[in-house]
Amino acid sequence: MRAARIRTAGFLVVLLTGLAAGGVAAQAPDQATPPSGQRAAVRDRAGLIMTHAEARRRLPNTVSDAGVAIEVHGRDLRSTATQLGRQAQALLGYLRAQNVERLRTEGTTFEPEIQELRGQPDRIKGYTGRITVSFRTNPDQLPFVLAGSLENGATALGQFGSSPREEEVEVARRDMVEEAARVAVGQARAIADTVGQRVAGIELVEVDPLPRVEAGLPMEGYRMDRAARPAPPIAAIASAAGDSSLSVTVVMTVRVAPPG
Numbered sequence: 001m002r003a004a005r006i007r008t009a010g011f012l013v014v015l016l017t018g019l020a021a022g023g024v025a026a027q028a029p030d031q032a033t034p035p036s037g038q039r040a041a042v043r044d045r046a047g048l049i050m051t052h053a054e055a056r057r058r059l060p061n062t063v064s065d066a067g068v069a070i071e072v073h074g075r076d077l078r079s080t081a082t083q084l085g086r087q088a089q090a091l092l093g094y095l096r097a098q099n100v101e102r103l104r105t106e107g108t109t110f111e112p113e114i115q116e117l118r119g120q121p122d123r124i125k126g127y128t129g130r131i132t133v134s135f136r137t138n139p140d141q142l143p144f145v146l147a148g149s150l151e152n153g154a155t156a157l158g159q160f161g162s163s164p165r166e167e168e169v170e171v172a173r174r175d176m177v178e179e180a181a182r183v184a185v186g187q188a189r190a191i192a193d194t195v196g197q198r199v200a201g202i203e204l205v206e207v208d209p210l211p212r213v214e215a216g217l218p219m220e221g222y223r224m225d226r227a228a229r230p231a232p233p234i235a236a237i238a239s240a241a242g243d244s245s246l247s248v249t250v251v252m253t254v255r256v257a258p259p260g
Contacts, residue, residue, distance in 0.1 A: 055176035067158030087153035139241030
């Protein structure tokens, strides 16, 4: 028996031709009539309705992740490492005093600075030492922490942005899944009623994709080298955390059968 497909905006309904007509499709004269037991089995087969619903939320950005870096230059490896260690110790001490979260050093590197000489082998004229530190704080405190980092050993600011906490996203996700599932079931029942059927059960439920967090693009990193002499205090740059958009889609396939 051929299946008829009914499409609506956002929905796909698959019903047996016999069910949509309220009975079994007529047989051609030259075809054998199936036994009554088979006719009853065909009549009782359920069709399928596939529907989907999306739930959205906007959550305030309550945390900001940032990265700062230290870059130093020295004539030899030992002096370069000593200077880098001194500035790193000052920076980490300052950040700990600000009660930042997830404080971590991402990596430490030393690279030789090569001088090219005409007609002679290249020589090492010094070394560059770098270290990157990442941390998390609240958006209101972020501008002041970044400014203070530059006054306590950091020479550059990396990319940074704000977002909701992971626990807040997870709570919102559960709520959105429940909301989208209720809407999908309601849509399936409405379509089933329209074609004279009833929802007989749920065949499949998919939650896809995972919540998408759509926030503003992170600020491009920029570099601020420290001067050789003491620099004046650096003013904090104002910023606004804003909010993020989350969404969850539930795709549901239900079985439908004749009423009764």
